[in-house]
Amino acid sequence: MLQQILRDMYIEPELLAELSEDQKQVLFVKMREEQVRRWQESEEKTEKENSRNFNRPQKKVKKRVQIALGTDGEPWTWVMGDHKDDKSYDQLIDEVQLERARKLAAAEEAEQRAKEEQERLRRQREAEQRLERERTKLDEERRKKDEEQALFASLKQAKLEAEKLEKQRLEKESQMREIAAKEKKLKEERERQEQEIRRREKERARELYQKWKRQAALNSQAEESETKQQDEIWKVQLRRSKKADKERSEAAKRARVSLRMSGDYSGLSFADVALQVHNRNLAQKGKPGIPPKPQNQSRGRxxxxxxxxxxxxxxxxxxxxxxxxxxxxxxxxxxxxxGIIPRQEAEELLKNKHVGTFLVRVSERVWGYTISFMDADRIKHFLIDTSDNTYQFFGANQLAHNSLYELVTYYKNTPISEVGQEYLRTPCGQVKDPPDYADILDPNEVHSTNF
Known part of the structure; x- marks a missing residue:
C-alpha cells in the first residue's frame, strides 16, 4: 500500500484518518523524498537531452536538494517557543495587539488632523485673499492720490494729502500687525491642538490595548470552561460505558446458568446458545425472537x-x-x-437539510456501509464494519448489531457519540428514478424475501 501511495502521490482521506500522528509524519517524509527523487531524475533527463541537441560539450550543473538532519539523524526541525530567546505566545499576542491599537489610534488622529488642517488652510486662504484685496485697494488709492497730488499746486494741499496717506499707511500697518498676531495665535493654537491630539492618541491606544487584553482573558476563561465541560462529558460517557459492560457481563452469566440448566445445546457456540436462551425467554413472553447469526462468509475475500x-x-x-x-x-x-454512491453525491443530497437528516450508502472502499449525517455545522460520515457478520461502527468497544436495520433503529434514540450527540432523526430518500440501489437490489425480489 505504501508503494502505491508513493507511486500515485495520493492517499485517501479515510485511510489518512486511521493513521496515527507518527505514521502520518513518516508518510509525509517518504512522499517528500519521493518528490526529490523524481525531480532529480527529471533534471538528469533534461541534461542528457540538452547534451544531444548541442555539438559543443555542455557544462553539467548538478542540482540537488538536501534535507538538513539533526544529531539524531532525523530531519531537523525548529519549534517556535522552545528556544530560550523566543518570546512566549502571550507576549507576541500582546505586542501584536498593542501595535494594532497604536495604528488604529494613529489613523483616527491622522484623519482628525487632516480635517483640522483643511479648515486651517481654508481660513488662511480667506485671510490672504482679504489682505490681497486690501493691498490692491490701497495701491489703487495711492495711485489715485498721487495723480491728484500732481494736480495740486499748493504745497499745503500736498502736505495735507501726504499726512492723510501716512495716516492710512499707519492704519494698514496696524491691520497687518493684527493679522500677524492672529496668525501667531492660530499657530500656537495648532501646536496646542497637536499636543492634545497626541495625548488623546496615547490614551486611545492604551484604552484599546486594555480592552483587547480583557477580551483575551475572557476568551481564555471560556476555553477553560469548555475544557472542563468536555471532561465532564467524557466522565459521563465513561460511566455509561462501564455500566454497559457490566450489563453485558451479567447477561453472559445468565446465559451460562441457562446453559448448565439445559442439555440440548451440544455442538453450538456460546454466542448461539446465549441467543437461543434469549429467544426462548422472549417466546415465553409472547415476543418474536432474534434469528441466529449466519456463519462467517467473509473468508476468502x-x-x-x-x-x-x-x-x-x-x-x-x-x-x-x-x-x-x-x-x-x-x-x-x-x-x-x-446504493453505491460517492461521498460528494451524499453531501449534495443532504445539503440544505435540517439537523438529524441521514442516509445509509454502500461503501465502495470497504466491505461495509457509511452513514452520512447532517449536523449543525457540517456533514459527518460514519463507517459501518461488517467483517464479523455483525453491523457496528469502526473503532474499539462498539456495540454490535445483528442487522443494518437494527443498528439504524438503535441510534434513533441513542447518540452515535456522547460528544457530538448525533441522533438519526429524518431519513433522506431517493431523488432518482430508477433509484440508486437498482443495480444491487431488485425491487421485485425484495418483497419475496423472508425475514
Missing amino acids: PARPKCRGDVIQWIKEVEAPKGVGIDPTTNKVAEWFH
Whole structure:
C-alpha cells in the first residue's frame, strides 16, 4: 500500500484518518523524498537531452536538494517557543495587539488632523485673499492720490494729502500687525491642538490595548470552561460505558446458568446458545425472537474490494439474502437506504437539510456501509464494519448489531457519540428514478424475501 501511495502521490482521506500522528509524519517524509527523487531524475533527463541537441560539450550543473538532519539523524526541525530567546505566545499576542491599537489610534488622529488642517488652510486662504484685496485697494488709492497730488499746486494741499496717506499707511500697518498676531495665535493654537491630539492618541491606544487584553482573558476563561465541560462529558460517557459492560457481563452469566440448566445445546457456540436462551425467554413472553447469526462468509475475500463489481457481487451474494436495507415492518426497501454512491453525491443530497437528516450508502472502499449525517455545522460520515457478520461502527468497544436495520433503529434514540450527540432523526430518500440501489437490489425480489 505504501508503494502505491508513493507511486500515485495520493492517499485517501479515510485511510489518512486511521493513521496515527507518527505514521502520518513518516508518510509525509517518504512522499517528500519521493518528490526529490523524481525531480532529480527529471533534471538528469533534461541534461542528457540538452547534451544531444548541442555539438559543443555542455557544462553539467548538478542540482540537488538536501534535507538538513539533526544529531539524531532525523530531519531537523525548529519549534517556535522552545528556544530560550523566543518570546512566549502571550507576549507576541500582546505586542501584536498593542501595535494594532497604536495604528488604529494613529489613523483616527491622522484623519482628525487632516480635517483640522483643511479648515486651517481654508481660513488662511480667506485671510490672504482679504489682505490681497486690501493691498490692491490701497495701491489703487495711492495711485489715485498721487495723480491728484500732481494736480495740486499748493504745497499745503500736498502736505495735507501726504499726512492723510501716512495716516492710512499707519492704519494698514496696524491691520497687518493684527493679522500677524492672529496668525501667531492660530499657530500656537495648532501646536496646542497637536499636543492634545497626541495625548488623546496615547490614551486611545492604551484604552484599546486594555480592552483587547480583557477580551483575551475572557476568551481564555471560556476555553477553560469548555475544557472542563468536555471532561465532564467524557466522565459521563465513561460511566455509561462501564455500566454497559457490566450489563453485558451479567447477561453472559445468565446465559451460562441457562446453559448448565439445559442439555440440548451440544455442538453450538456460546454466542448461539446465549441467543437461543434469549429467544426462548422472549417466546415465553409472547415476543418474536432474534434469528441466529449466519456463519462467517467473509473468508476468502480480500481485505478490501478491488472494484465496484466486487461490491455488487458481495451485496447480492452475502448481504441481500440477509435482507440488508429492508424495513421488516413494510417488507420494502427502507427510505434511508441508498446504493453505491460517492461521498460528494451524499453531501449534495443532504445539503440544505435540517439537523438529524441521514442516509445509509454502500461503501465502495470497504466491505461495509457509511452513514452520512447532517449536523449543525457540517456533514459527518460514519463507517459501518461488517467483517464479523455483525453491523457496528469502526473503532474499539462498539456495540454490535445483528442487522443494518437494527443498528439504524438503535441510534434513533441513542447518540452515535456522547460528544457530538448525533441522533438519526429524518431519513433522506431517493431523488432518482430508477433509484440508486437498482443495480444491487431488485425491487421485485425484495418483497419475496423472508425475514
